[in-house]
Amino acid sequence: MAEANAVRVGLLGFGTIGSNVYRVIEQEHDAILDLTGIDLRVAHIVEKDFSRAGVDAPAELFTDDFKRVLDDPAVSIVVELIGGTDWAFTFVEAALRGGRDVVTANKQLLANRGAGLFELAAQLGRQIRFEASVGGAIPVIKVMREGMIAADLHTVYGIVNGTTNYILTALYRGEGDYAETLKKAQELGYAEADPTADVGGGDAAAKMAILASIAFRTRVTMADVTYEGIQDVTLDDVQYAKDFGFVVKLIGAARLVDGRVNVRVHPALVPEGHLLASINGSYNAVYLRGHTIDEIMLTGPGAGGPPTATAVVSDIMNIVGTDSAGFLQNCSCRRDLDRFPDGEMRSAFFTRFKVEDRAGVLAQIASIFGDHDVSIESMIQKGQGDEAELMVITHPTVERGFFAAIEKVAALSCVKSRPATIRVL
Amino acid sequence: MAEANAVRVGLLGFGTIGSNVYRVIEQEHDAILDLTGIDLRVAHIVEKDFSRAGVDAPAELFTDDFKRVLDDPAVSIVVELIGGTDWAFTFVEAALRGGRDVVTANKQLLANRGAGLFELAAQLGRQIRFEASVGGAIPVIKVMREGMIAADLHTVYGIVNGTTNYILTALYRGEGDYAETLKKAQELGYAEADPTADVGGGDAAAKMAILASIAFRTRVTMADVTYEGIQDVTLDDVQYAKDFGFVVKLIGAARLVDGRVNVRVHPALVPEGHLLASINGSYNAVYLRGHTIDEIMLTGPGAGGPPTATAVVSDIMNIVGTDSAGFLQNCSCRRDLDRFPDGEMRSAFFTRFKVEDRAGVLAQIASIFGDHDVSIESMIQKGQGDEAELMVITHPTVERGFFAAIEKVAALSCVKSRPATIRVL
Numbered sequence: 050m051a052e053a054n055a056v057r058v059g060l061l062g063f064g065t066i067g068s069n070v071y072r073v074i075e076q077e078h079d080a081i082l083d084l085t086g087i088d089l090r091v092a093h094i095v096e097k098d099f100s101r102a103g104v105d106a107p108a109e110l111f112t113d114d115f116k117r118v119l120d121d122p123a124v125s126i127v128v129e130l131i132g133g134t135d136w137a138f139t140f141v142e143a144a145l146r147g148g149r150d151v152v153t154a155n156k157q158l159l160a161n162r163g164a165g166l167f168e169l170a171a172q173l174g175r176q177i178r179f180e181a182s183v184g185g186a187i188p189v190i191k192v193m194r195e196g197m198i199a200a201d202l203h204t205v206y207g208i209v210n211g212t213t214n215y216i217l218t219a220l221y222r223g224e225g226d227y228a229e230t231l232k233k234a235q236e237l238g239y240a241e242a243d244p245t246a247d248v249g250g251g252d253a254a255a256k257m258a259i260l261a262s263i264a265f266r267t268r269v270t271m272a273d274v275t276y277e278g279i280q281d282v283t284l285d286d287v288q289y290a291k292d293f294g295f296v297v298k299l300i301g302a303a304r305l306v307d308g309r310v311n312v313r314v315h316p317a318l319v320p321e322g323h324l325l326a327s328i329n330g331s332y333n334a335v336y337l338r339g340h341t342i343d344e345i346m347l348t349g350p351g352a353g354g355p356p357t358a359t360a361v362v363s364d365i366m367n368i369v370g371t372d373s374a375g376f377l378q379n380c381s382c383r384r385d386l387d388r389f390p391d392g393e394m395r396s397a398f399f400t401r402f403k404v405e406d407r408a409g410v411l412a413q414i415a416s417i418f419g420d421h422d423v424s425i426e427s428m429i430q431k432g433q434g435d436e437a438e439l440m441v442i443t444h445p446t447v448e449r450g451f452f453a454a455i456e457k458v459a460a461l462s463c464v465k466s467r468p469a470t471i472r473v474l
Numbered sequence: 475m476a477e478a479n480a481v482r483v484g485l486l487g488f489g490t491i492g493s494n495v496y497r498v499i500e501q502e503h504d505a506i507l508d509l510t511g512i513d514l515r516v517a518h519i520v521e522k523d524f525s526r527a528g529v530d531a532p533a534e535l536f537t538d539d540f541k542r543v544l545d546d547p548a549v550s551i552v553v554e555l556i557g558g559t560d561w562a563f564t565f566v567e568a569a570l571r572g573g574r575d576v577v578t579a580n581k582q583l584l585a586n587r588g589a590g591l592f593e594l595a596a597q598l599g600r601q602i603r604f605e606a607s608v609g610g611a612i613p614v615i616k617v618m619r620e621g622m623i624a625a626d627l628h629t630v631y632g633i634v635n636g637t638t639n640y641i642l643t644a645l646y647r648g649e650g651d652y653a654e655t656l657k658k659a660q661e662l663g664y665a666e667a668d669p670t671a672d673v674g675g676g677d678a679a680a681k682m683a684i685l686a687s688i689a690f691r692t693r694v695t696m697a698d699v700t701y702e703g704i705q706d707v708t709l710d711d712v713q714y715a716k717d718f719g720f721v722v723k724l725i726g727a728a729r730l731v732d733g734r735v736n737v738r739v740h741p742a743l744v745p746e747g748h749l750l751a752s753i754n755g756s757y758n759a760v761y762l763r764g765h766t767i768d769e770i771m772l773t774g775p776g777a778g779g780p781p782t783a784t785a786v787v788s789d790i791m792n793i794v795g796t797d798s799a800g801f802l803q804n805c806s807c808r809r810d811l812d813r814f815p816d817g818e819m820r821s822a823f824f825t826r827f828k829v830e831d832r833a834g835v836l837a838q839i840a841s842i843f844g845d846h847d848v849s850i851e852s853m854i855q856k857g858q859g860d861e862a863e864l865m866v867i868t869h870p871t872v873e874r875g876f877f878a879a880i881e882k883v884a885a886l887s888c889v890k891s892r893p894a895t896i897r898v899l
Contacts, residue, residue, distance in 0.1 A: 073624060073766050080626045080765070084691050164807065171804040180621070186767045188621030195620075195795070195802055196605070196613030199498060199787035201505045206899070266509050268807040275816050286894055289865060290824060293852075300899060309814035318824050318898040324773065325899070327752040340505070341498050341784040342611045345774035348749065349767070359766040362624035370620070371796055371803065377620055378796065379596040382589065382693040389734035391700050399715060399743050427718075440714060469711055473743040474631070474725060474750070 053082060056369050057092040059118030059149075061140055062130035063101055063111075066154055066181070067094070069358035070128060071106050077362070084383060085376040087369055089362075093118050115140055119147045126365055129153040134161050141166055145175050152364040154181035154357060160255035160271040163262070176371075178364035183209060183256040186356035187349045188363070189335040193263045200339030202264045207301035209256040211331035211351045212240045212247035213279050217297055217316075218329045220287040227283060239331050249278035250314040253301045260335065261303035261312045269303070269312050276314035290318050296326040392449035397426070397473035399442050400455060403465035404430070406437035410463045414439065417461075421454035422446060438466075442473060478507060481794050482517040484543035484574075486565055487555035488526060488536075491579055491606070492519070494783035495553060496531050502787070509808060510801040512794055514787075518543045540565055544572045551790055554578040559586050566591055570600045577789040579606035579782060585680035585696040588687070603789035608634060608681040611781035612774045613788070614760040618688045625764030627689045632726035634681040636756035636776045637665045637672035638704050642722050642741075643754045645712040652708060664756050675701035675739040678726045685760065686728035686737045694728070694737050701739035715743050721751040817874035822851070822898035824867050825880065828890035829855070831862035835888045839864065842886075846879035847871060863891075867898065 058074070060067055071091050081089055094110045095118060096102075102111040118124055127144035129151060131137050137158045144151050145166070153159070159166075159179055170177045180190045184207075193202065208214050212234055219230035231248070234240035246252045254276040261269040279299050287297045295318035303312040319326045324346045328334040333351025338344055350356055370377030404410050411428065418425055424444040431438045443451065455468050483499070485492055496516055506514055519535045520543060521527075527536040543549055552569035554576060556562050562583045569576050570591070578584070583591075584604055595602045605615045609632075618627065633639050637659055644655035656673070659665035671677045679701040686694040704724050712722045720743035728737045744751045749771045753759040758776025763769055775781050795802030829835050836853065843850055849869040856863045868876065880893050 167805045191621040196616040198791040267809040267811040306814040309812045311814040349770035366623040384692040386692045387734045389731040389736040
């Protein structure tokens with residue numbers, strides 16, 4: 050393994066995302082070192098609120114003075130997680146001018162004041178990365194910015210707000226009306242006490258401004274996005290749409306039409322067979338179409354501390370890894386890992402076979418499974434007489450034990466066909 | 475816009491993928507130049523078969539001598555699309571030693587002889603990119619290699635063979651038995667005349683070896699992958715599994731268990747609610763879990779000339795773009811695009827409103843829509859008397875016209891509630 054390359058980070062903000070970023074960096078330190086050769090640590094935490102100093106991170110890392118970060122030559126990357134568009138802008142600008150690359154999760158900063166920051170970064174030869182600003186850990190920015198560069202994208206559809214997707218899914222499932230499902234979303238922590246930014250479409254609009262800018266390599270700001278929320282969508286609308294074969298979703302749509310850009314957020318009826326129709330609950334998805342591709346969709350949980358923190362830390366690693374000698378430039382194997390034998394793997398199984406239709410057969414078979422520590426989740430007999438067939442689903446079990454049991458079952462005189470076996474995921 | 479940066483490519487092989495790569499590079503030349511500042515062209519096509527020379531690409535580009543590529547100092551990237559593991563290995567090795575970066579779609583080469591090539595590339599400071607080797611245009615390699623670097627992945631599930639997924643989907647839908655659905659897949663071009671590599675699991679195994687190597691940054695070869703195909707899966711198996719709430723899929727599973735690697739391909743029962751259960755027909759999907767993320771899934775068409783070519787060209791652009799001054803290092807806006815006005819956008823609409831339950835009402839409403847060029851796809855009356863409600867779904871129409879029509883409809887004395895309107899995606 051190559052020598053470790055130390056990378057030190059200044060963390061601005063220690064709220065939900067900030068504390069998770071600190072935790073992920075600490076928890077994954079050795080795995081990241083092993084995978085990439087990078088020794089990654091947080092050097093400073095800039096935060097007004099010291100109540101978590103010494104609790105969730107060592108007290109000596111905390112400071113309320115951003116200058117301490119700027120003055121530390123060991124810090125090469127500044128992570129901005131304070132939110133808002135004023136101090137965040139000031140700090141990001143100062144970090145870039147101070148020769149640091151920047152990672153941020155701040156969608157409002159980018160959607161409102163991103164243009165100037167990106168220009169400044171380009172002039173200074175610095176990077177701004179912001180994967181965490183849209184879709185939690187789903188790497189939508191990277192995919193659009195880098196992975197789809199030849200696809201000549203013309204359409205980006207996003208389900209980019211988990212709160213509204215949770216509510217619309219609950220309406221579709223008939224779990225209550227709009228007020229009831231919103232209340233439940235608030236109780237479960239999927240919606241804020243003041244849900245306006247989510248249910249009104251503003252949160253999705255900021256995210257779509259970012260996605261459109263990246264997909265089309267142009268500048269779309271919050272002011273360019275027309276948006277509606279889901280406040281006027283009723284249980285009746287959703288249920289009637291269901292009768293017609295549609296699912297109602299809050300869709301962000303960024304399109305290139307005749308060389309011009311249109312970006313908006315509005316409820317839409319999505320046909321049941323569409324990939325986006327299967328995105329339920331608080332999940333997010335981004336769906337891409339281009340001149341050389343039909344459709345690509347990415348999905349996963351769209352928010353939450355750990356996934357969002359994962360996106361932040363991946364951004365940090367990408368800044369480091371794209372150095373000329375960076376680990377992302379080659380695919381040489383860093384880890385020499387042993388193979389885990391198939392027989393020791395654990396799986397649940399589905400199996401079926403014909404049996405004699407008489408008393409005692411099930412007990413005999415169940416006893417063989419029991420002897421091999423195979424626990425049965427369900428066992429159903431279908432058909433009668435000569436057509437009697439047994440279907441078994443097991444709990445996860447060591448595969449070697451299951452196969453040994455099946456051999457014994459197959460050898461029973463009451464078993465009339467070779468058991469078919471398929472694993473359960 | 476910055477000055478154009480010329481990039482010249484040597485293309486090895488002019489079969490389905492090769493000819494599509496040529497076509498995408500030509501067709502997207504101006505868009506790529508506009509998006510990235512790169513002037514991308516194919517300089518040579520190395521091919522034994524000259525039957526398409528002068529037809530699908532200029533005859534003067536064709537040669538049967540790879541040395542012509544090596545001897546051309548303008549060529550910085552070699553694209554290997556000849557397949558197999560012998561000549562392909564020789565050419566890729568020669569290209570790397572000749573100072574060229576390499577893009578390949580050759581899963582067999584990578585799964586069997588990739589280790590040596592990656593080590594060589596790392597020693598020489600050259601890149602090998604291979605997004606097209608798995609999942610067509612779905613950027614699974616990029617996402618695992620770069621986007622999920624902090625996720626500490628421990629599980630990769632893949633539906634990575636379109637032929638088998640097509641057959642299993644048809645069995646699930648009851649469209650025939652195994653032999654019938656295989657035959658239909660062959661007729662539609664989803665399966666080869668000799669389908670062994672697909673239905674036997676070997677194709678998926680090679681792809682899983684590649685995915686596992688990247689996900690876990692270790693070396694997994696074809697020889698490390700245990701695989702089964704779908705030849706023994708019957709219509710009964712699939713239909714019985716459906717009764718239990720499962721969908722049968724051919725699943726590639728790469729897992730880290732107690733620090734050891736296990737990679738296999740086998741049919742599996744996937745619970746209906748699982749993200750992978752919704753991947754139908756010839757689509758592919760890759761599903762990721764890690765220590766810091768719950769689940770992320772990417773999906774799209776897994777094969778086909780244009781999507782696979784798109785992945786190849788995106789790889790070329792990534793090699794160019796990760797140069798120290800590369801366009802991927804910053805997000806400055808390259809295109810200054812006008813906004814397309816909302817009112818001129820085209821959408822289909824769903825609308826519903828209460829109406830008087832009497833003759834002539836539908837005609838009156840239909841006539842207003844007609845006057846505004848709004849064509850009606852379906853119109854249904856629900857309820858009777860005071861409860862009579864009209865539901866209309868339109869064909870795609872200019873939005874301004876639809877909204878003008880709705881205002882007129884709302885003003886009718888026979889319309890008893892404000893029309894609710896939701897767009898149809």
